[in-house]
Amino acid sequence: MNVIEVKQLTKDYGNKKGVFDVDLTVKKGEVFGFLGPNGAGKTTTIRHLMGFIHPDKGQCFINGMDCSKQQEIIQQKLGYLPGEIAFMEDMTGIKFIKFIAEMKGIKDFSRAQELIDMFSLDPNGKIKRMSKGMKQKIGIVCAFMNDSDVIILDEPTSGLDPLMQNKFLELVLAEKEKGKTIFMSSHIFDEIERTCDRTAIIKEGHIVAVENLKTLSQSKRKSYVITFATEDMAASFAKEGYEIKETHGNQITVTHKGNVKPLIHTLDKYEVTALDVKTQSLEELFMHYYGGEDHV
Amino acid sequence: MFSMPLLKREMKASNKLLIIFIYILTIYILSMVFLYDPQKSSIMDDMAKSMPGVMKAFGMVAGTGSLVGFIASYLYGFIILMFPIVFIIILANKLVAGYVDRGSMAYLLATPNKRVKLALTQALCLWVNIVMLTAYATIALIICSALLHPGLLNIGKAIMLNLILMVLHLAVSGICFFASCISNDTKRSFTIGAGVPIIFYLIQAVANMGGKLADLKYFTLYSLFSPNDIIAGKSQIAQVLVLAVVAVVFYALGIFIFSKKDVPV
Numbered sequence: 001m002n003v004i005e006v007k008q009l010t011k012d013y014g015n016k017k018g019v020f021d022v023d024l025t026v027k028k029g030e031v032f033g034f035l036g037p038n039g040a041g042k043t044t045t046i047r048h049l050m051g052f053i054h055p056d057k058g059q060c061f062i063n064g065m066d067c068s069k070q071q072e073i074i075q076q077k078l079g080y081l082p083g084e085i086a087f088m089e090d091m092t093g094i095k096f097i098k099f100i101a102e103m104k105g106i107k108d109f110s111r112a113q114e115l116i117d118m119f120s121l122d123p124n125g126k127i128k129r130m131s132k133g134m135k136q137k138i139g140i141v142c143a144f145m146n147d148s149d150v151i152i153l154d155e156p157t158s159g160l161d162p163l164m165q166n167k168f169l170e171l172v173l174a175e176k177e178k179g180k181t182i183f184m185s186s187h188i189f190d191e192i193e194r195t196c197d198r199t200a201i202i203k204e205g206h207i208v209a210v211e212n213l214k215t216l217s218q219s220k221r222k223s224y225v226i227t228f229a230t231e232d233m234a235a236s237f238a239k240e241g242y243e244i245k246e247t248h249g250n251q252i253t254v255t256h257k258g259n260v261k262p263l264i265h266t267l268d269k270y271e272v273t274a275l276d277v278k279t280q281s282l283e284e285l286f287m288h289y290y291g292g293e294d295h296v
Numbered sequence: 297m298f299s300m301p302l303l304k305r306e307m308k309a310s311n312k313l314l315i316i317f318i319y320i321l322t323i324y325i326l327s328m329v330f331l332y333d334p335q336k337s338s339i340m341d342d343m344a345k346s347m348p349g350v351m352k353a354f355g356m357v358a359g360t361g362s363l364v365g366f367i368a369s370y371l372y373g374f375i376i377l378m379f380p381i382v383f384i385i386i387l388a389n390k391l392v393a394g395y396v397d398r399g400s401m402a403y404l405l406a407t408p409n410k411r412v413k414l415a416l417t418q419a420l421c422l423w424v425n426i427v428m429l430t431a432y433a434t435i436a437l438i439i440c441s442a443l444l445h446p447g448l449l450n451i452g453k454a455i456m457l458n459l460i461l462m463v464l465h466l467a468v469s470g471i472c473f474f475a476s477c478i479s480n481d482t483k484r485s486f487t488i489g490a491g492v493p494i495i496f497y498l499i500q501a502v503a504n505m506g507g508k509l510a511d512l513k514y515f516t517l518y519s520l521f522s523p524n525d526i527i528a529g530k531s532q533i534a535q536v537l538v539l540a541v542v543a544v545v546f547y548a549l550g551i552f553i554f555s556k557k558d559v560p561v
Contacts, residue, residue, distance in 0.1 A: 052405055053558035075408040082406075082561070086399030090309055102301035103407040142403070 001028045003150055003181040004049065008058035011044055019044050019205045021058070026183055031176050033192035033199030033213075034185040035286060041205040042185040043083050046154050049183070050080060062150055074150075075104075081143035083154030083185070085135040093123030093130065093138050100142045112145040119167060132159035140168065144175070151175065153184040157191055169194055189283040199282070201289050208289045213282070223278040224263065227251045229271035240266050253278075299409055299417045306421040310387055314425055317383045321376065321433050328371045329440040332363055334448060340370045353501040357524070363441060363448040364457070368523035371437075372457060377518065378497065380429050380465055385490045387425060388472035391418040392554065393485035402561040411555040415477060419547055422469050430462040457526050460536060464521040467539040468493050470546030477550035480560055517542065 004026035012018045019041040026032040036042050047053045048060050051071030060067040062074045087096050097112055106112075116123055121137045130138075136159040143151060156172075157165045172182060172195045186192050192199050193213060201209045227250060228234040234250045242263065246253040256263055267275075331340055344351040351357070355373030392415065395401040404414055434455060441449035475489035496516040503512040503519060513519035520535040 047560070050402075050406060052402070052561060054556075071405075072408050072410045075406060078406070080402075080406040082399065082402040084399045084402075084561075086561075087403065088305070088309070088400055089398075091305075099301060099305055100403060100407070103299065103404070103409065105408065 002026065002061075003028050003030075003063060004032070004183055005061040006045065006049070006058070007060070009045065009048055009055050009060060010057040011048065011053065011055055013044075016204060019048075019202075022202070022205075022207055024200055024207065024210070026181055028181055029176070029179045030198065031172065031182045031184065031196045033196035034183065034202065035187065035189070035192055035199050035282070036185075036202035037187055037290070040202045042202060043154055044205075045202070046083070046152060046183075046185060049152055077149045079143040079146060079148040079151040081139050081151075081153045081156050083158075085132065085139060085159070087127045087135065087138065089128045090126075092126055093121070093134070096127060097123060097138060097141055097145070101145060104146050106146050109145075111147055112141055115141045115144055115171075118171065119164060133161060133164065136160055137164070140171075144171065149180060151180055151182045153182065155185055155187070157186070157188065165191065189286065193282050201286060203289060209285070211282070211285065222256055222260075224254045224256060224260075225251060225274075225276040225278065226254065226267065226272060227274040229273055233270045237266070237270055242266075297413065297416060298420055299413055302404070302409075302414065302417045303421055303424075306391065306418065307424065310390075310421065310425055313383065313387060314428065317379060317429060318432055320379055321429070322436055324375045324379075325371065325433065325436045326440050328367065328375075329363075329437070329444050331370075332366045332445060334363070334445065340366070344369075349505065352504045352506070355500070355504055355523075362450065362527075363445055364450040364453045365524070365527050367437065367449075367454070368457060368527045372461065372523040376433055376461065377464075377521070380426070380433075381468055381493050383429065384422070384426065384465060384469045385472050385486075385493060388422055388469055388476050389482055389485045389489050390476075391422060392473070392476040392550075393479040393482050394476075396479070396559055396561060397481045397485075399561045401559055405559060405561070412551055415551040415554045419473055419551065422473060423466065426462060426465050426469060430458050430465070434458040453527055457523060460526055460532055461521055463536050463539045463543070464517065467517055467542040467546075468496075470543040470550070474546040474550035474553075477554040478557070 002025045004024065006022050006024040009022040010018070010020050012020070017039070022041070022045055024032075024045075034042050034045070044053070048055055049062065049067055051067045051074070054068045062078065065074050067074060088099070091099065097116075098109070101109060101112060119137045119140065121134065121141065123138065123141075127135065127138070136156075140156065143153065157168055160168060169191055172184070175182060176195070182195075184192070184196065196213055198210060198212050200207050201211070223245060226237070228237065229250070231250045234247065234252050237252060238244055238247060242254045242256065244252060245255050254263070340356070344356055348357075355377070356370050395404065405411065437454055437458075438449065438451060471492050472489040475492070476485045479485035479488070496518055499512050499516040500518040502509050503516065517539065520539055522535075526532060
């Protein structure tokens with residue numbers, strides 16, 4: 001079953017800005033990544049999903065309901081973290097969280113308290129005086145506290161320190177275990193690779209690829225950068241029949257897929273001074289789409 | 297219809313602003329009532345006679361001699377007319393455009409409430425504040441008069457004066473709220489929401505000069521509020537009706553546009 005469906009979504013802001021014919025589907029229980037640099041159309045797509053803005057053409061649905069018409073029904077079971085942090089600055093953190101809980105009709109505050117503890121957030125100060133990371137934590141608490149089925153996150157880890165980023169990714173994985181559907185925009189490859197089942201890459205408003213991260217990791221070709229003691233050794237290794245990508249003096253880069261044991265056996269015959277592994281990652285894939293022709 | 301948590305929060309947030317304006321009104325009401333002298337013409341009357349042009353522009357003409365007439369002319373000609381409008385401009389701008397501009401509207405829209413309901417709640421907050429400010433001004437006027445000139449104030453007429461002024465304020469707030477609803481930033485909201493009431497006032501000031509210019513009164517809402525006519529007991533039904541229609545139309549239109557428009561948060 002598709003929880004989120006985006007069909008032919010088009011919103012033209014002129015000057016090549018906006019989104020054009022975006023088609024996406026997110027299945028129930030899936031964590032879906034949405035990758036692209038700033039200005040590619042991530043937030044515009046999310047604003048449509050939230051019903052904040054209305055499409056020029058096309059439609060979006062969440063749980064079968066039209067995002068621009070039944071927004072208030074969709075919101076009953078939705079958690080949202082905006083990309084820009086903006087609260088009611090005159091309130092304290094805890095008052096704001098309680099206010100949003102009331103607005104959402106949440107009676108049970110225990111989940112919110114759990115999240116506050118998880119992120120070791122001290123919500124008692126005035127929001128005005130809080131750091132970016134603290135504010136981001138408040139936003140995260142608000143997005144996850146109503147135990148919603150669908151969670152939409154716009155660049156969720158911005159402003160968080162590495163420790164909290166980790167905690168956040170753990171939270172996403174735990175929510176995924178519970179069967180939640182999560183849609184997450186990001187420009188950080190690592191967090192997408194660690195949490196998402198599938199990811200879409202958006203470029204200048206167009207979806208250029210939707211990748212399944214499992215198949216991506218299975219088909220991963222790894223590169224090994226091997227440094228030999230001498231150039232002669234490197235030269236004789238080059239004749240072993242491995243796929244050589246690059247030779248650089250006594251350093252050879254080999255691409256290899258699957259079991260590495262034969263490679264290790266071969267290397268055993270030589271004196272190897274250093275061995276580095278490079279994984280073909282989402283990042284490379286991304287660069288492949290983005291490093292293209294019109295990037296001058 | 298309305299969201300209680302939102303109303304509670306907004307009432308609390310507008311508290312400070314309301315108190316500031318209550319202070320300002322208190323000072324003016326107290327000093328104007330103090331300046332009234334039932335025996336002879338007061339300083340204000342002397343001023344009105346010595347420079348009728350300037351005073352007329354401010355809606356101040358030498359009164360009828362009664363306390364309520366004095367108040368109607370010198371207090372309701374400018375101070376109690378315009379200060380609450382400044383309050384309305386600030387608050388109306390904050391209630392919708394302020395949130396959209398800062399981006400915090402995203403949090404309100406991301407709750408299971410219709411946009412119409414959210415906007416109606418913000419409008420209600422504005423109405424409650426206007427009613428409270430009017431009620432305060434009326435009570436302050438009655439108390440100050442009772443203390444300084446016991447028995448001299450025609451309370452019925454004083455209340456009527458305030459009631460009709462409140463309807464005018466509601467109509468003006470409709471324009472300010474409309475401006476707030478259709479704007480995505482406070483700059484635009486202020487340009488319309490503060491610009492129109494100020495232009496109304498300038499037109500009114502010119503129209504007050506009389507002669508040919510008096511026809512300009514058809515281009516300002518403020519001419520529908522005539523303190524001296526109210527004191528004289530003239531029927532104000534037509535004026536109140538026009539003001540009520542303006543209020544309803546602008547609030548309805550503003551809320552409707554807000555419920556349909558793209559909110560870039």
